[in-house]
Amino acid sequence: MNQVRIGVVGAGWMAKAHSTAFRNVPMLFGNEPAVPVLETIADIDPARAKAAAETLGFNRWTEDWRQLVADPAVDVVDIVTPNDAHAEIAIAAAKAGKHIYCEKPLALTAGEALRMTEAAEAAGVTTLVGFNYLKNPAQALAKEMIEAGELGDITQFRGTFDQDFMTDPTVPFSWRHDRSVAGSGALGDMASHTISLALELVGEMAEVCGLLATFVKQRSVATGGSGHTAKASADAAMRAVENDDLTQFLCRFNSGALGTIASSRIGTGRKLWVGYEIQGTKGALYFTQERMNELQFYRQGEPARERGYKTILTGPEHRWYAGFHPIAGIGLGYNDQKIIEARDLLVAVATGQKATPDFRFGYRVDRIVDAVLKSVDEHRWVTVDEIG
Amino acid sequence: MNQVRIGVVGAGWMAKAHSTAFRNVPMLFGNEPAVPVLETIADIDPARAKAAAETLGFNRWTEDWRQLVADPAVDVVDIVTPNDAHAEIAIAAAKAGKHIYCEKPLALTAGEALRMTEAAEAAGVTTLVGFNYLKNPAQALAKEMIEAGELGDITQFRGTFDQDFMTDPTVPFSWRHDRSVAGSGALGDMASHTISLALELVGEMAEVCGLLATFVKQRSVATGGSGHTAKASADAAMRAVENDDLTQFLCRFNSGALGTIASSRIGTGRKLWVGYEIQGTKGALYFTQERMNELQFYRQGEPARERGYKTILTGPEHRWYAGFHPIAGIGLGYNDQKIIEARDLLVAVATGQKATPDFRFGYRVDRIVDAVLKSVDEHRWVTVDEIG
Amino acid sequence: MNQVRIGVVGAGWMAKAHSTAFRNVPMLFGNEPAVPVLETIADIDPARAKAAAETLGFNRWTEDWRQLVADPAVDVVDIVTPNDAHAEIAIAAAKAGKHIYCEKPLALTAGEALRMTEAAEAAGVTTLVGFNYLKNPAQALAKEMIEAGELGDITQFRGTFDQDFMTDPTVPFSWRHDRSVAGSGALGDMASHTISLALELVGEMAEVCGLLATFVKQRSVATGGSGHTAKASADAAMRAVENDDLTQFLCRFNSGALGTIASSRIGTGRKLWVGYEIQGTKGALYFTQERMNELQFYRQGEPARERGYKTILTGPEHRWYAGFHPIAGIGLGYNDQKIIEARDLLVAVATGQKATPDFRFGYRVDRIVDAVLKSVDEHRWVTVDEIG
């Protein structure tokens, strides 16, 4: 039985998600072409590393990610640290000849992302960036339909990513509000997912023009809990929010299609409103992650008397789904996307093929993010080529 | 019984819609404060004028709109001609002291619209522009909620107007594709409605930046039928489409809210996709005209365990509705919006009050349209103040 | 210009709906094959008759329906009285050789309905019963699809009619709660519409078995207002509700399909939930009147990878719609159904053809109602043939 040995860097919420995903892969998809082994996990906080190793079932743990990267028993370095640490770890891993699985956004800047990409390409290692919303059978179907020409020429893309967990102004300041750690806010953290869908389904963008806004200008400093469960006491100090609550931008795709992307972390009323409407000369698609098992499709060529948007529930006819269930409409969940992602990485590593979305794709996303930021700063249209 | 005597200029599809609306008003709302009289109808084609007068029940007809405007038996001049004739007729009507009901867009340019507005204001006459989607009980509720602060500070507006009747490239060239008659395409003809909703619900815009695109570059010249039922023979000549199939633009509202508006007349899959999502710090609204009797509302302040978007069916608690039905959920149709519009005009004229949306509002819409056009031409952000 | 002269019996809410509908017909559909003339209106309350005549535009009025029935200037007797008066008036009208338009339910019992039907058939007059939900382009499409075999053999029908305006126990007692005037409650007043859809779309029923329930056992006697706007003072007397708030019944269709129908006037959360799901061996349909411009259709024969329920918005390809609008998706309202109904009656009378649904259809509906009542009384399955 072929094994792929995983070393995870970072022991927070995403470490749990990745580790759980890996362990589910053979149970759902079987032992071929390889089974994952949770070899080791690193965190600068040794207590956290140890606890994660025990709960999640790693063979070993360390407080030194460099040790993990150097470890000959590790085949894949899986990076789930805060965003600002991705580049250093990934470049080291590439130099050590490790395959790399990295959470999104790939880096804080396109420049950083490019260096990571070039390092990995030079080393010839397999890479995968965690744009997990692409790992939905519904998106595989969307892509297949578009590639088959069933939408004709795409005319417009309207994408979104709204969540409203920060609408409440008493939600405390966290690393997500800290520009030096997180980069931009709604743009880099959330809209990057929507950009990944746009690039995957509609193709490259030529130029962008955008706006950012921060409505909750200060938040209290947390005095307990962490991440989504952090709480602040009533007399907690306030800290200025450093990045955007909300972004909206226009884009022109290379193909001539027009696009808008809007994303808000104070997106009142929406919980996981990652989605799009894509219109073409022969058909259209509508999707929202809140109903992740449904793809809506309209075919222009049907008889006028019965044309209408059709709600397709994903099923075994669509990529990946048959690993989970033998008949359509048995809903997948968010975690199942991570299982698919882990499975794709394992297959790529075991068979020596490229995974998607790879680092170069992650770099393309970061270029768009940087172009939007520049367009905001300079209040003008920015071509993607202006970004290195 | 107080009477308001109507003179309609133009005898096409919209003349039928307006006339039918007027005749329904007393049947639904009673005879107070006034009943409409269909006094006379004008069209340059005398046969069309005569036929319309007979079918629609006008007392008289004429081929000369100037005669109608001068007619002492006419209280309201109702303009349903192609867009390029609005200004001349309206200014003449204002000078003759007539109240004016004019279809949208008010004019081909903001400058023209301003002259019309100033003429009407100088004459002290009542004006109303046919942005009929505002005449929906659902929009009255939306406005009431926003004014009462139930959405808090608005953070983003996302508006649309898609129709797909021109996705079919064999639909012939019509006046809607002729820039000198129609002005812009998806922008002026369709997105102007979405702009009317944005201005009414979110307020004035500070600046805009947009894109236009024409995907169907030529259409055949119609050889039979007219309007939506025109047909071209197989060997019909082709003519270049002169305006936009599709527009998308960003806007920044004076309040600080961000907005996107996207509209397409080749909006595959959508039939009357006039709508919006409006998010605020305390609540959110979602609406689409395809489900015109529903307003979706989310209230942030509800207990987290039961928060969710609520589908409100319009009913007698909402403005205008009780004229139609005594209980909620008995659907209104598109034509009912026109009845409400005609009713609002009648009440305003009979009671000597302002109607809404008036010419100044129509001018405000046309300014946004012109600002978007300028932003497209110059590929940059344009402040609304740059437009006269 | 051919005329059809209408005499309306009853001057309440439905009189307004019918009269308005008639007046809209020529405005929307033109003057062929006939135009309606609102000739006279009768009500036992002369003030009400006079007021209605003035507001609605009748030439004359009377307090004696027998005079109206005898009037040689009346071609059609239009019956919009409370249900218990339908039979006497209709039979008199048939004997007088008048065409008859009667609101539903046709009668209080199947026996009464049969006598009306036989009287009309003997007289050879045109009849139409106001099951207005059948007059929706969406239902015309549904029927066309079923007749064309696009659903294959129908396996099950699930129908509903819920409204919640009586969930509030302070809504006063009205004629609708009085068995001698209204007959049964949710069953006869509301479910009869659902039965009309079932018979029209699935065909005749063989047997039924049902339940009734009354949850609000007493209501206060109204001390002001009337109909849906009646109010009771705090110290109003109470009166026992005499018929059902709620019914549910099973049926077996002659074809072998199974069916359930459920209807409630305390149908909390639903405003006009008249609808169905119809499943067949080749396709399925779903409809609710709350979204009356949409028919949902599923076609089993499509490729599995893209099968899904499709939302068809009604348009000019569907029966009747083109009288209203030239393109799809411009919503019709409830009143537009009544216009279509009035139009169908006019055409039938003017051309000497049968209208649908006619009295015999109304009798078929009443037979099902009576069979359900008998099944409730005797707590057993009742074949429809047991009802005379």
Added chain:
Amino acid sequence: MNQVRIGVVGAGWMAKAHSTAFRNVPMLFGNEPAVPVLETIADIDPARAKAAAETLGFNRWTEDWRQLVADPAVDVVDIVTPNDAHAEIAIAAAKAGKHIYCEKPLALTAGEALRMTEAAEAAGVTTLVGFNYLKNPAQALAKEMIEAGELGDITQFRGTFDQDFMTDPTVPFSWRHDRSVAGSGALGDMASHTISLALELVGEMAEVCGLLATFVKQRSVATGGSGHTAKASADAAMRAVENDDLTQFLCRFNSGALGTIASSRIGTGRKLWVGYEIQGTKGALYFTQERMNELQFYRQGEPARERGYKTILTGPEHRWYAGFHPIAGIGLGYNDQKIIEARDLLVAVATGQKATPDFRFGYRVDRIVDAVLKSVDEHRWVTVDEIG
């Protein structure tokens, strides 16, 4: 670390689902109060038992379920065999003092189910029946709302379970069509889930009256594959289908509420249409498993101007959800329900408490199934008390 050792009987599709669920529990919920150990798996086919043990990670396997039941290293006997084997294994397990986790339906008859229940109760062991649709945070919320009186008195329940994977008449004969193995079809296999929701949310039923129908009367005998992926060659022999494709029945609840339940395995257009509408005097709920992360709720007491059905996305405020995600709207999938079920069993066993739904609940469901069968056979209403 406390351990609960699992012995699974049966090595098919459900064995995989249960085993995977157990292994996910500690990863998601942590190691307290106990961790599951996959101790042994039994199947009469030794190759299947061995393969399952290896893929799913059991310590041991056996071809003799009696050995497994007698094994002192097994704490929980988990029964995922075909339905006809449940009773014998469960009774043996109870006698051996093992806790029991059994797939639904509990037994082929209510009598059998009662013997299982009495055996388990006599032995004082913990039992759980796999009605996994109850293990959805949405159902926990529904139950909480009903128990808190937020729906008032329930007036009607309308439940469904449609799937259309057998609409295709070329799907081969399987054990599901064999009465001696599966019992009834749509009724026992599918509607039993809907009955579980009805009993849990509305309470006990007093009497039922139903219908069954089989539309696909013969199916070909499979010549390859198994379960949902079985295929028949073109010349395969045909075998008569022995149970129902479709059932519909009425019920009267002890509380006075009325109910209908309809279920079809040829439910064209529906993939996993397990759901309900529940109306009460103060509120209403709507749910379908195809959108398993949404519960729709209507509250009668809200101001009339903003009343409407609300779509609540499940989140950490709802039972079980926080084990998966820290914020609302991150969708769970079908498999996550099984994880919750396994978790509930583990907690009950580890803490010595009752699990729900237990065998007595499973017996209550089977009583309703038997009452419906009797009502079909005798074509009459049957009280639940008539069933032993």
